[in-house]
Every structure is written in C-alpha cells, then in structure tokens.
Amino acid sequence: MNHWQLLSLTPDADERSIKRAYARLLKTHRPDENPDEFQRLREAYEASLAEARWRAQADEEVVEAPIAVSAPTPECPQPAEVSPLAIPLERLDITPAISPPEPSMGQMQQWLAEGKDRQLVDALRVWMASDWLIPFERRQQFEQSVLDWLESAPQWSPAFFDGVCKVMGWDEAQGTLPCEYWRWDRLIRRCEVQAMEETVRGDLARFDADKIHGQAAALLLKPMSDHRRRGMADYFTGLDWQRFTQLAQTIECQYPEVPQRLGLQPLDNWRDWLPASSYRGVYLFLWLTLSALVVSSLLAVPAKRNGLASVVILPLMMPVLMWFGMKAYQFWAMVAVAAGRLDVLLSRWLLPRRWYRQGAGLLVLRHILPSAVPAALACAWSGNVPWLRWVSPVVVFLGTIYFTNSALSGGKVSLGARALRAIKLKVGRLPWHMLKREGILVLMAVAAMAVWIHLHLKAVV
Structure with missing residues (x-):
C-alpha cells in the first residue's frame, strides 16, 4: 500500500486535501495509542505533501519558463530528472506562514471567566476547523490549554462542558480523552x-x-x-x-x-x-402483657380458677379490643395533628431531648397521653391483687412508650437488630427473625410477670 492509498487519496490530490485527510486520520491513529500506525501515517503524509508541493512548484516553473531553451553543452550539461521523493523536505517546505485564528486564546479564557458559554463554544469550533491546529503537537498543546481553563474556572454548567467535549472530540466511550483518567473523573464529578x-x-x-x-x-x-x-x-x-x-x-x-x-x-x-414502618412491637407487647394480666387476675381469685374457658377465650378476644383501640387512636391522632403547634411546644418542655428529637420523636399529645389508656386498663384488670395493681400500669405505660419510641426511630438500625444479624451470619439460617428486640423484651416482661403470679398464687394457697 503506497502513501496515497494510506491517506485514501488519488495521486493528483492537492495540498489542502492532503492536510484534511491527515487531520481526519489523526483522530484514530494517535501516537500515544498506536505509535506504529501513527508513524506510517506521518510518513505517508510527508511523502504526499512533498509530492504535491513539488508538482505545484513544477507547474509554476513551466508557466514562467522562457520559450528559448539553450542546448546542453559539455560545460553545462542538461540536469537529470529528479524524483520529488528524493528532494529533502526542508527544501520543499514552501508553505506560507499561518497565523492563529481569531478570537485569541486570551479572549476565550476571559469569556470562560465571564460565563459567556455560547461565544466560547463557537470560538472553539473555529479553532478546531483551522489549519493552525493540523500539527499534532500544536493540537495537543491547545487541548491542554482548554483543559487547564476548565479546571481553573470557578464555575461552568454541565451543558457547557458537554458542548466543549463535542467540539473538541473528547469521548470517554471511544477512549479519546485529553488527559489522565483521574483528571477526567474529577471533571465528571464536578459536572455531577x-x-x-x-x-x-x-x-x-x-x-x-x-x-x-x-x-x-x-x-x-x-x-x-x-x-x-x-x-x-x-x-x-x-x-x-x-x-x-x-x-x-x-x-x-x-x-x-x-x-x-x-x-x-x-x-x-x-x-x-421517616414514618414508622411498623408498630408490631407495640401491638405484640400490649397483647401479651394485657392477656397475661387478665389470666393472672382470673387465677388469683379462687372462685374463678375453674373458669378455664375464660382463661383461653379472653386472650383470643384481646386483638378485637386492640382493633377498636387502634381506630380510636387514629381519631385522636387527627386531633393531635390539628394541635401540632401546642404538642411540639409541650413536648419540647416536658420530654427528654433523646425522646423529643426536634419534633421527630415522641410527642406528649400524640404518643404519651394515648399510652396512659392501656395503663389504665391494666390497673382496672388487676383484680384484688394489690402489688399487681401498682406494678402492671407502670409496666404497660413504660413498655408502650418504649416500643413506640423504637418504632419512631425511622431508618436507624438498633443494637439488638445488628446483634441478631451477626448471630444469623455466624450460626446459619435459623428462625432468628422471631427473636427481634421487641420479641425478646416482651418475653422477658411476660416471664417476669409469670414469676410474680406464681409466687403470689403459692403464697395464697
């Protein structure tokens, strides 16, 4: 393949066509990526350019030559025909001086500082189409200057950066980047x-x-x-x-x-x-504690110990009672939302900061007062057991507040949940989902109440 075929040109191509073909092929034959291909392209470009300049010079000499031509003599022999490829490139370099295009680089940098994005993109388009940037070294130096402008500019928009990349031919997908990847990633992050x-x-x-x-x-x-x-x-x-x-x-x-x-x-x-994802801890705690309280109050009375049917049926009826309580709480929540300003003010004064959490945690009207309702039921269902009448309302009230506060913690992962997750990873696939923090604490509370009931019944008997 000769140098004309390598440039995809015919042997009669002029100097301008050769330069355009070289600039076009230079985008795919970069010296840092394909040095061998770039060297062959450069040699083909120089050879084709030398031949085109020789042909143009020969045409001018034919036009300007005199009609009479002296015959060759021994003292002055006829010069032999010289191939254009044998002439050194320095002797054939008769290209007129090309000045940089307008606007100047200083003007473009000033436009970038002033935020004149459209004028700068148009100016870059003029520069990239000029013959001034045909030499690879000059083009590379110009790209580095534009890159330095972008890095030092205080502010520019992502749309402007995208326009500059299209004009300069920078494309990460095709691997045509003007700098190292770490510098390019910094520019991309700045855009993001x-x-x-x-x-x-x-x-x-x-x-x-x-x-x-x-x-x-x-x-x-x-x-x-x-x-x-x-x-x-x-x-x-x-x-x-x-x-x-x-x-x-x-x-x-x-x-x-x-x-x-x-x-x-x-x-x-x-x-x-973030809104509470689930209140199952509150419901499970209330169901177990209130059911245990009802059963213990029935067993504490000797006349009612034989009523085993009531001991089984009442815990099963507890979810129905809790459903009505949930509907009543939804109505109360609407009232509390309407009085939100007063609720936030009271909560900021009366509640600890770790409970209040700038209004995102527990609130007096919305959470504290409703927790007193199951505590009152626990006091009423304690029967004639004095110590149970005092202990059960406190346990129910504090437990309801605790589990409500845990449900309002939003996206935070509790220490107990993290511990259970670690145990699951160590032990394997066991039903640890049944032993979450809420379940463990509820079981502990029920076990403690069962011990108290057992001791009381033993003392009565």
Missing part, C-alpha cells in the same frame, strides 16, 4: 455536583413560589421551626417520603458538598423523620 446543585436549587425555588412542589428538599434543607417542620411532615404522602429519603441519601453519601455550596445546613437526624 453542579447538576445536583442546580436540581436542589430549582426544587427550593419552586417551594418558595407555591409551597407545594419541592417539599422534600425544603424539609431536608430549609431552616424552619420544629412545629413547622412537624406540620409539613404530617401531610407527606408515600411518594414525598420516597423523594425525601432518596435526596437525603444522595446528599449524604455522594454529594456532601452540595449543602455547603448552597449555604444551607441539612437535617442531621433526617432518619428520625
């Missing part, structure tokens, strides 16, 4: 951070405009009072909580610098604000 900042800024602006859109970003980042944040969270839908969780996790794990760039401070306890 800028895009995330623009997204959050837009959500906050929409929230300021109508108070409807962008509530997830506002709950996480907007500075507001506890009762206002509590009131906003009470009316969140499942989709709102999904957006809130995704945004909080993205900022916490991937882009922690975004709040600082916005001049805002995110919630440090955003997981506490």
Whole structure:
C-alpha cells in the first residue's frame, strides 16, 4: 500500500486535501495509542505533501519558463530528472506562514471567566476547523490549554462542558480523552455536583413560589421551626417520603458538598423523620402483657380458677379490643395533628431531648397521653391483687412508650437488630427473625410477670 492509498487519496490530490485527510486520520491513529500506525501515517503524509508541493512548484516553473531553451553543452550539461521523493523536505517546505485564528486564546479564557458559554463554544469550533491546529503537537498543546481553563474556572454548567467535549472530540466511550483518567473523573464529578446543585436549587425555588412542589428538599434543607417542620411532615404522602429519603441519601453519601455550596445546613437526624414502618412491637407487647394480666387476675381469685374457658377465650378476644383501640387512636391522632403547634411546644418542655428529637420523636399529645389508656386498663384488670395493681400500669405505660419510641426511630438500625444479624451470619439460617428486640423484651416482661403470679398464687394457697 503506497502513501496515497494510506491517506485514501488519488495521486493528483492537492495540498489542502492532503492536510484534511491527515487531520481526519489523526483522530484514530494517535501516537500515544498506536505509535506504529501513527508513524506510517506521518510518513505517508510527508511523502504526499512533498509530492504535491513539488508538482505545484513544477507547474509554476513551466508557466514562467522562457520559450528559448539553450542546448546542453559539455560545460553545462542538461540536469537529470529528479524524483520529488528524493528532494529533502526542508527544501520543499514552501508553505506560507499561518497565523492563529481569531478570537485569541486570551479572549476565550476571559469569556470562560465571564460565563459567556455560547461565544466560547463557537470560538472553539473555529479553532478546531483551522489549519493552525493540523500539527499534532500544536493540537495537543491547545487541548491542554482548554483543559487547564476548565479546571481553573470557578464555575461552568454541565451543558457547557458537554458542548466543549463535542467540539473538541473528547469521548470517554471511544477512549479519546485529553488527559489522565483521574483528571477526567474529577471533571465528571464536578459536572455531577453542579447538576445536583442546580436540581436542589430549582426544587427550593419552586417551594418558595407555591409551597407545594419541592417539599422534600425544603424539609431536608430549609431552616424552619420544629412545629413547622412537624406540620409539613404530617401531610407527606408515600411518594414525598420516597423523594425525601432518596435526596437525603444522595446528599449524604455522594454529594456532601452540595449543602455547603448552597449555604444551607441539612437535617442531621433526617432518619428520625421517616414514618414508622411498623408498630408490631407495640401491638405484640400490649397483647401479651394485657392477656397475661387478665389470666393472672382470673387465677388469683379462687372462685374463678375453674373458669378455664375464660382463661383461653379472653386472650383470643384481646386483638378485637386492640382493633377498636387502634381506630380510636387514629381519631385522636387527627386531633393531635390539628394541635401540632401546642404538642411540639409541650413536648419540647416536658420530654427528654433523646425522646423529643426536634419534633421527630415522641410527642406528649400524640404518643404519651394515648399510652396512659392501656395503663389504665391494666390497673382496672388487676383484680384484688394489690402489688399487681401498682406494678402492671407502670409496666404497660413504660413498655408502650418504649416500643413506640423504637418504632419512631425511622431508618436507624438498633443494637439488638445488628446483634441478631451477626448471630444469623455466624450460626446459619435459623428462625432468628422471631427473636427481634421487641420479641425478646416482651418475653422477658411476660416471664417476669409469670414469676410474680406464681409466687403470689403459692403464697395464697
């Protein structure tokens, strides 16, 4: 394959066509990736360029030569025909000087600092199409200059960076990068951070405009009072909580610098604000403790010890009673939400900080007062056992508050759950899901109450 075939040109191609073909093939035959292919391309380019320049020079000499030609003499013999490929390239380099295109590089750098993205992209397009950048070394130096501009510029948009990459021919998928991967990854991350900042800024602006859109970003980042944040969270839908969780996790794990760039401070306890996934610990505790209390009160009275049917039926009827209690609590919760400002104020004054958690944890009207209802039932169902009448309301009240607080912990993983997970990994696939923290504590409470009942019955007999 000769040098014309390597450039995909005909032997009569002019100098401009040769330069265009060389610039086109240079994109796929880079010296840092294929040095052998680049060397053959460079040799073909120089040979074709030399032949085209020789042909152009020969045409000019034929036009300007005189008509009379003296015959050769022994003193002045006729010069032999010289092949154009035998002429050194330095003697054939008659290319006129090419000046850099306009605008200048200093002007383009100033446009980048001023945020004139469109003018800069158009200027880069002019430079990339000019003959000034045909030499590989000059083109590489120009790309490094543009790369340095991007790294030192204080701010630019991801859309602008994408436009620059298209004009400069930078494409990570094709491996045509102007720098090392670590520098390129830093630019890509800067684009991602800028895009995330623009997204959050837009959500906050929409929230300021109508108070409807962008509530997830506002709950996480907007500075507001506890009762206002509590009131906003009470009316969140499942989709709102999904957006809130995704945004909080993205900022916490991937882009922690975004709040600082916005001049805002995110919630440090955003997981506490997540709605409770399940109240099964509360229901299981109340069912077991109240059932055990009813059975013990029946067995404590000698006249009722033979009523084994009641001992079996009453615990089975307890879920029905709890269902009615749950419906009553839902009504009470609506009342507590309406009085949210007062509830937050009382809770901040009366409850410990680790329970209150800036309005995301336990509240007096919403959680503490309803916990007194099963405690009152425990006191009423204790029968004539004096110590049980005093102990059972305290156990039921504190247990209900404890399990309610655990359910309101949101996305936090308790120490007991982590311990059980570790045991499952060590022991194997055993039914450890039945021994969660709630179940263990409930069983302990029931066992303690059973011991007390046994000792009491023994003393009576």
